Amino acid sequence: MATFTLVRETTVPTTPERILPLIADLRAWREWSPWEDVDPELDRAYSGAEEGVGAEYHWKGNRKAGEGHMTVTGVDAGTPGSDDPRTVDIRIDFLKPFRSTNQVVFTLTPQDEGAATHVRWRMDGPRPLIMRLLSVLMNPEKLVGPDLEKGLRRLSERATAA
Numbered sequence: 001m002a003t004f005t006l007v008r009e010t011t012v013p014t015t016p017e018r019i020l021p022l023i024a025d026l027r028a029w030r031e032w033s034p035w036e037d038v039d040p041e042l043d044r045a046y047s048g049a050e051e052g053v054g055a056e057y058h059w060k061g062n063r064k065a066g067e068g069h070m071t072v073t074g075v076d077a078g079t080p081g082s083d084d085p086r087t088v089d090i091r092i093d094f095l096k097p098f099r100s101t102n103q104v105v106f107t108l109t110p111q112d113e114g115a116a117t118h119v120r121w122r123m124d125g126p127r128p129l130i131m132r133l134l135s136v137l138m139n140p141e142k143l144v145g146p147d148l149e150k151g152l153r154r155l156s157e158r159a160t161a162a
Helices: 016-024 026-031 129-133 145-160
Strands: 003-012 043-048 055-060 067-076 086-096 100-111 116-126
Touching: 003 145, 016 026, 016 067, 016 086, 016 100, 016 116, 016 145, 026 043, 026 055, 116 145
Parallel strands: none
Antiparallel strands: 003 116, 043 055, 055 067, 067 086, 086 100, 100 116
16 A cells, blocks of 8 residues: 655754653643644543553544544653654544544654754655545645644744743
8 A cells, every 4th residue: 555754844942851741741732733723622532641652642523623543652752961862653543534544753853962952743654545546635745744834833832932
């Protein structure tokens, strides 16, 4: 089966330690996720671990928000103060409007001796035949790419807020 990969990157003027909890704690996504505006009546449920590996989030909303489930499957918090990249791996299962399972990896790489962090948001998923046939209408780059950019802007704003 064909797949797609989306990648968006930015540099945030703060340490990875300020950013990592905003990603690894799925409850914190309400503060920066680009999809929070899609449905003001979104139904949310959290389960599993409070944060990090095993944390789970289920949402159900209007036609635009759809329904799905996210699970944090991996966190490498690195060593504070080191130049080691930190990562958060997330599995996203979309249930509506269509079924799909995507893998997301956030990579946080310290820069400028820890004063800044390069943030990379990567999403990989299947691209079934119907999506390839409708590529003009359902191009992941055009549909989701701007959302990732918006999310990185919001993440940066939240991570650097006083």
